[in-house]
Every structure is written in C-alpha cells, then in structure tokens.
Amino acid sequence: DGGITQSPKYLFRKEGQNVTLSCEQNLNHDAMYWYRQDPGQGLRLIYYSQIVNDFQKGDIAEGYSVSREKKESFPLTVTSAQKNPTAFYLCASSIGGRQETQYFGPGTRLLVL
Amino acid sequence: EDKVVQSPLSLVVHEGDTVTLNCSYEVTNFRSLLWYKQEKKAPTFLFMLTSSGIEKKSGRLSSILDKKELFSILNITATQTGDSAIYLCAVEAGGTSYGKLTFGQGTILTVHP
Numbered sequence: 001d002g003g004i005t006q007s008p009k010y011l012f013r014k015e016g017q018n019v020t021l022s023c024e025q026n027l028n029h030d031a032m033y034w035y036r037q038d039p040g041q042g043l044r045l046i047y048y049s050q051i052v053n054d055f056q057k058g059d060i061a062e063g064y065s066v067s068r069e070k071k072e073s074f075p076l077t078v079t080s081a082q083k084n085p086t087a088f089y090l091c092a093s094s095i096g097g098r099q100e101t102q103y104f105g106p107g108t109r110l111l112v113l
Numbered sequence: 114e115d116k117v118v119q120s121p122l123s124l125v126v127h128e129g130d131t132v133t134l135n136c137s138y139e140v141t142n143f144r145s146l147l148w149y150k151q152e153k154k155a156p157t158f159l160f161m162l163t164s165s166g167i168e169k170k171s172g173r174l175s176s177i178l179d180k181k182e183l184f185s186i187l188n189i190t191a192t193q194t195g196d197s198a199i200y201l202c203a204v205e206a207g208g209t210s211y212g213k214l215t216f217g218q219g220t221i222l223t224v225h226p
Contacts, residue, residue: 033214040122042201042216043156058213059114090155102214104155 003027006091006105013078013085014113021076021108023091029103030096032074036060037088037107046089049074050096078110086112115140119202119217127225130192134220136202137184144207146178146185147214151199159187159200192224 004025013019023032031050035043045058049068063082068074074093078085088109094102116139126132138146145163149156160169162178162185169176173192178185189196202217 035216040218042117042119042218043203043214044216045213048213056213059215102158104157107154 029093117217142208
C-alpha cells in the first residue's frame with residue numbers, strides 16, 4: 001500500500017544530543033514537509049522540500065536540519081541548538097504544489113529526558 | 114509574516130447542534146485556504162477553497178471563503194460524537210513562498226451524546 005511513514009513513534013533525547021526523525025513516502029510525491037505541533041499552536045512549518053536536493057526553511061527552522069538526497073526520504077535532525085524540542089512532529093508529502101493532496105504521516109513524539 | 118487565526122479555540126456542543134468554526138488570515142500572496150480534521154494523530158483533508166462565495170459541501174460539512182474580508186467558515190450541521198476533533202485551517206502561499214502552508218492554532222470541537 002502507498003503511504004507515508006514516520007519512525008520512531010516515540011523518541012527520547014538527552015541534553016546536548018542530536019536526534020534524527022525518519023520520514024519515508026512511496027507515493028512518488030515531489031514535495032515533502034516537516035511540521036511541529038504544540039498544544040494550542042496548530043502546525044508550524046519547520047522545513048519543506050519541493051524537489052530532490054533542494055529544501056527551504058519554514059517559520060521555525062532554527063535548531064533543525066534536513067536533507068533530501070532521495071525523493072522518498074526527508075529526514076529531520078533536531079540538533080542540540082533546539083532548546084525546546086519536546087513536541088509532536090508531523091511529516092507530510094504532496095504532488096508538487098497540490099496542497100489538497102497533502103498526506104500526513106502518523107507523527108513522532110519527541111521527549112527530552 | 115503570514116498569519117492564520119481560528120476561533121473559537123474550543124467548543125463543546127451536544128449531538129444534533131450546528132456549529133460554525135471561523136478562520137481569518139493575512140497572507141502576502143494568497144493561493145488557497147484548506148480545512149483539515151485531526152482526530153488522533155495526522156490531519157485529514159476536508160476542503161480546499163480558492164474562490165470567494167462558492168460553497169464547498171461534503172455531507173454535513175460545508176465551507177465558504179470570503180477573499181475580500183479574508184476569512185472562511187466551516188459549518189457542521191447535525192453534529193455527531195464522531196465529529197469531535199481538532200479542526201485546522203491553513204493558508205497556502207503562492208509566489209516565492211509557493212507551496213508553503215501556514216496553519217491556525219486549531220479549534221477543538223467536543224460533541225457530547
């Protein structure tokens with residue numbers, strides 16, 4: 001079945017540690033996105049990529065990094081520079097600029113120890 | 114900076130009631146407005162609106178956009194307990210920010226039997 005997957009479901013980070021969240025899609029979508037969700041704040045865009053080997057910063061990119069070496073993969077690294085990483089992270093993909101076909105993954109909850 | 118504001122932030126109703134959720138926005142280069150329903154983890158797409166005054170309808174849900182006054186409403190008639198969810202509004206930008214979505218903070222709808 002086609003879809004978008006994220007792993008792990010839960011992730012624990014120690015102080016000063018970098019962690020990487022995985023996002024994979026087999027929908028042949030060109031565009032992929034990372035959002036962060038905090039209570040009462042909806043979804044905020046971290047990074048997005050419209051094509052392989054290219055990505056743009058969203059509204060809250062500081063403390064995060066991404067790569068897009070393959071069309072199907074868009075991993076997000078939460079660096080030690082992100083001082084408040086505890087949140088729910090959602091990855092999404094869409095057919096190029098067609099936002100109505102944006103599919104979301106199941107999400108990863110990141111907790112700081 | 115693009116901005117989306119939803120109201121109310123939370124709403125509690127009884128089955129059979131009709132509810133109206135509001136979404137106002139400010140965006141530099143408007144392309145479309147989207148509504149999502151988020152029940153457990155990942156949001157699911159409801160409507161995409163691009164033109165003023167044209168109602169989109171799906172069963173008991175309907176939505177309309179006013180591009181002059183910069184807002185949209187989502188109506189749910191004859192609510193059911195299964196409508197309980199967070200409803201997210203998002204605005205898609207065009208131009209140099211093509212493909213970027215800005216989300217509102219969401220409205221938490223609770224429908225009691």
